[in-house]
Amino acid sequence: MSAAGPLPATIPELAERAAEILEPDVLAYVEGGSADELTLRANLAAWAAVALLPRLPADVAVRDPSVSFLGRERPHPLIAAPMAYQRRVHPEGEAGAARGAAAARAVYCLSTLATSTAAEVTAAAGPGPRWFQLYVLRDRGRTRDLVSAAAEAGFEALVITVDLPVLATRDRELRSGFALITEDIPALRDRAGGDVVTPRQTTDHIDASLTWEDVASIAAASGLPLVVKGLLTPEAARLAAEHGAAAVVVSNHGGRQLDTVPAAAEALPAVVEAVGDHLDVFVDGGIRRGTDVLKALALGASGVMVGRPVLWGLAAGGAAGVQHVLELLLGELDLALALSGCPQAREADPGLVRRP
Numbered sequence: 199m200s201a202a203g204p205l206p207a208t209i210p211e212l213a214e215r216a217a218e219i220l221e222p223d224v225l226a227y228v229e230g231g232s233a234d235e236l237t238l239r240a241n242l243a244a245w246a247a248v249a250l251l252p253r254l255p256a257d258v259a260v261r262d263p264s265v266s267f268l269g270r271e272r273p274h275p276l277i278a279a280p281m282a283y284q285r286r287v288h289p290e291g292e293a294g295a296a297r298g299a300a301a302a303r304a305v306y307c308l309s310t311l312a313t314s315t316a317a318e319v320t321a322a323a324g325p326g327p328r329w330f331q332l333y334v335l336r337d338r339g340r341t342r343d344l345v346s347a348a349a350e351a352g353f354e355a356l357v358i359t360v361d362l363p364v365l366a367t368r369d370r371e372l373r374s375g376f377a378l379i380t381e382d383i384p385a386l387r388d389r390a391g392g393d394v395v396t397p398r399q400t401t402d403h404i405d406a407s408l409t410w411e412d413v414a415s416i417a418a419a420s421g422l423p424l425v426v427k428g429l430l431t432p433e434a435a436r437l438a439a440e441h442g443a444a445a446v447v448v449s450n451h452g453g454r455q456l457d458t459v460p461a462a463a464e465a466l467p468a469v470v471e472a473v474g475d476h477l478d479v480f481v482d483g484g485i486r487r488g489t490d491v492l493k494a495l496a497l498g499a500s501g502v503m504v505g506r507p508v509l510w511g512l513a514a515g516g517a518a519g520v521q522h523v524l525e526l527l528l529g530e531l532d533l534a535l536a537l538s539g540c541p542q543a544r545e546a547d548p549g550l551v552r553r554p
């Protein structure tokens with residue numbers, strides 16, 4: 199139960215609930231995309247445009263959503279995407295979101311711009327697989343401290359986001375006046391005292407001169423497996439592989455960075471073709487249904503990151519809401535596995551889908 203009543207039974211209703219609960223500026227921050235929001239909309243349309251091709255009859259009496267990535271068996275392919283400022287969405291913040299993800303046996307990825315430290319999340323959320331998302335800051339000493347704090351807190355992978363050298367303009371968010379207090383963002387805490395800052399001022403701490411060599415050396419020094427997040431082309435994926443990545447995330451930042459880049463679902467197959475034999479390829483952007491998850495697996499993804507729906511769950515019910523939204527997706531994935539005649543998630547292949 200949340201303050202606003204029992205948790206809704208579907209993801210679209212959770213989105214509606216979040217829209218009722220969240221302050222208008224926080225809602226604009228969560229929902230908005232960049233510029234004309236063409237990529238934001240294209241992400242959704244592209245999953246919808248992929249058709250599933252069922253293979254029935256088949257023995258689907260027992261289904262298995264398990265997969266493996268980064269050298270580990272996982273009970274299912276869902277990963278909670280890194281998203282900044284989660285205490286603005288719900289007082290439980292990142293710790294609650296991580297607890298909810300762990301309860302749903304999903305990987306939780308903590309943002310550099312989180313409102314809790316890695317150590318706080320581990321202390322509050324207990325065991326559960328966690329990855330740390332890194333924005334490489336201009337202050338390289340601070341960057342190293344953040345990475346080693348995450349490694350010490352038991353985080354298992356370093357996800358370096360490369361599609362945000364500078365923040366894109368997000369009109370909805372700007373119009374809403376969404377702002378933060380630097381004190382709330384431990385990664386920047388002693389940067390500007392307790393000042394009120396805009397997201398742009400916050401992301402000004404990010405190093406816009408980052409190169410592949412920097413990515414490689416930061417990852418090597420961390421001792422953690424490197425996941426490069428925010429690429430859309432085979433060329434970029436090959437460079438990630440050459441610079442030590444164990445995995446890539448095909449992502450356009452949920453339509454929040456460069457507008458008019460391809461939808462994630464469109465970009466995925468060529469990246470899988472280029473590096474899928476050697477690297478794990480994850481995808482995010484517009485995953486809203488279990489059928490979307492199955493389509494991603496069929497197109498070669500090892501796992502999928504879920505963004506805004508996790509925040510809808512967090513808004514609606516804190517940790518319980520996050521667990522709920524991930525379990526809704528898993529329930530739908532189970533149905534999709536049955537109804538498509540593909541009972542083993544790890545056996546989903548391109549023959550299961552028709553691309554436009």
Ligand SMILES: Cc1cc2nc3c(=O)[nH]c(=O)nc-3n(C[C@H](O)[C@H](O)[C@H](O)COP(=O)(O)O)c2cc1C
Binds near residue numbers: 482
């Ligand atoms: C509110 C919000 C904050 C985000 N913050 C970050 C971040 O701090 N680091 C990052 O790598 N990606 C960030 N992202 C992008 C997500 O990790 C992910 O790529 C995207 O949300 C996936 O699209 P979806 O929301 O359609 O599922 C953010 C996304 C949202 C919606």
